[in-house]
Amino acid sequence: MTQLGNNEILKAVNLKKYFRIGKDKKGPIFVRAVDGVNFSIRYGETLGLVGESGSGKSTIAYTVVGMYGPTSGQVLFKDQDIGMKAVRRPLSLKKEIQIVFQDPSSSLNPEQTIEQILSLPLRLHTRTPNRQFKEKMIELLEKVELPSEYLYKFPSSIGGGEKQMVAIARALASNPSLIVLDEPTSALDVSIQAKVINKLMNLQKELHLTYLFITHDLSLMRNVASRIAIMYLGKICEVADTATFFEKPLHPYTQMLISSVPVITEEEEKLKPKKVVSIGEIGSPVNPPSGCSFHPRCPFRMPICSEVDPEMIEVFPEHTVRCHLFSRPEETGSKGV
């Protein structure tokens, strides 16, 4: 059995999640949403998980919080295997991992007041005496800078940013150590996004939280994550700490992604790798391309790419890449870097 490193809070080992969508003559057909993923999250850090739609980032999030059970592989959390669905998880474990969803209008029950929404996790996970209940909820609202009269409001009567703040307060109610943020601001306007993100970052420092932050917005990732893992068709292509990731991206897909981001200053323009222009379509997770799943879109592809799926290689310390360009040391110098 794999062990957690001493500063790791969560680790996924060869995690796979397939969804059966039908069958044909050869047998059942699967969507390979997550196809053999290894990553770890350290205490107090923000691991950014980036990828395009359908790359499996939300599936990973849902597997971590137990909405799905993995098809195979392990998820370890504080030396515990949590590869089971939430119904089988003990309360003490559910309390530790919470999630904030993308769209606050659909993740908050429209028929409940904020008070009712916040009281459920408090009742389930904490031993708050009845007379302190209200105090506790007001405290939670204060943490996300909402006034106490919001307790009696319905989600429909408050703004999108405030709704997301309530969703964050709900996640904080059980005193978790890991919060999964599944695109927490992509439904919000930029002027409101800034406020929510700043609040999240302050809360992390204050309460020593660990975040698994999922987004497709690379510029946002640059400002919030301490390490970034990038996903393409159910597999992780590159993991590095944030600064290296943007300054020296190694994987051709990372380079393509960074050069596709629309930016607003000259300074940012200089950061973009110029040589990789986005071509082709994202493949299908039902029938992923043979070998490296990125090879049909890759500008540096070699014959080997369509045959053999590359392994994760640690090119520099703390910087791993899954690409054939780096698996053969003699080519590392001439290409890609």
Next chain:
Amino acid sequence: METKENILLSIKDLHVWYRAYGGYLKVLNGVDLIVREGERVGLVGEAGCGKTTTMKSILQILPPRNFLIPKGEIYYKRKDILKMNFSEIQRLRSKEIAMIFQDPTAALNPVFTLGTQIGDVIRYSIALDRGKVRKEKIRALSVKALKEVSLPDPERMLVNYPFQLSGGMRQRVCIAMAISSSRNLLIADEPGTSLDVTIQDQILRLLKEIVEKKGTSIILITHSLGVAREMTDRIYVMYAGTIVETALTKDLFKNPVHPYTKGLLASVPKLSGGGLAKGIPGRIPDYLNPPQGCRFQPRCEYATPSCVETPPQLFEVEKGHLVACYLAQR
């Protein structure tokens, strides 16, 4: 000053209200906008600020019986669109102005093949002048349009249904429909927003190429300042139904004047890092009872008593750079 001739579209003091429970939603409150021939204009603003309403009123596709235009003029080639009769508007829609919508999946009809849908657009625009058109000609023109948006295997694409295509390819088909019969003005309503970053990049590059090649004017509606910066010559910044600032793209990013534009620019996360700014406190006003004066004033940190009373007019701070703010006039 430029001559009157090269102005293609000009919107003057446009007000649009929607009927709602308890009164009218006063969404557009005096929008002024000009598009010159061959110009790429960006219309930037946050969700619910009236960008799409402005564009829909150009094409007269606002929800029927549910809106009111109490005031305003929209001139296209010096004819007021709001005073046109139905057949003139039909001609405008099929020959002059085309719109590309945000979500290609919703824009295409799922039960007809692409060939039928593109063919209809082409047939209609030719039939306006010449009556019946031969099937072969329509087919040839459809294939040509699909080739222009670099879709692979256009012949076969014609018998496909929208669900057989990926999001990026669907948006290419929508662009093909928009450019199929030569147009003078393209309105692109968030053309890449529903797509992934790398695919959005492809679509925007394609749109830019086409516009440059054909010399078409384009109005690009977007909420992303980054997209606007890369795609446009001139930008209008919109807030709660009013134009708050307009300038050449490079001037706007170098020297934003309106507090809203400044706040918006500071809120965008930078690829170079450095954390996020505070954002802008508050939210977009209630359109049922919008603020009397400047509509941004409740969220503005520089608000003065005069901002509460009367809305500021657009004021020229330098050539071609107009700002609707009392701060700029001082």
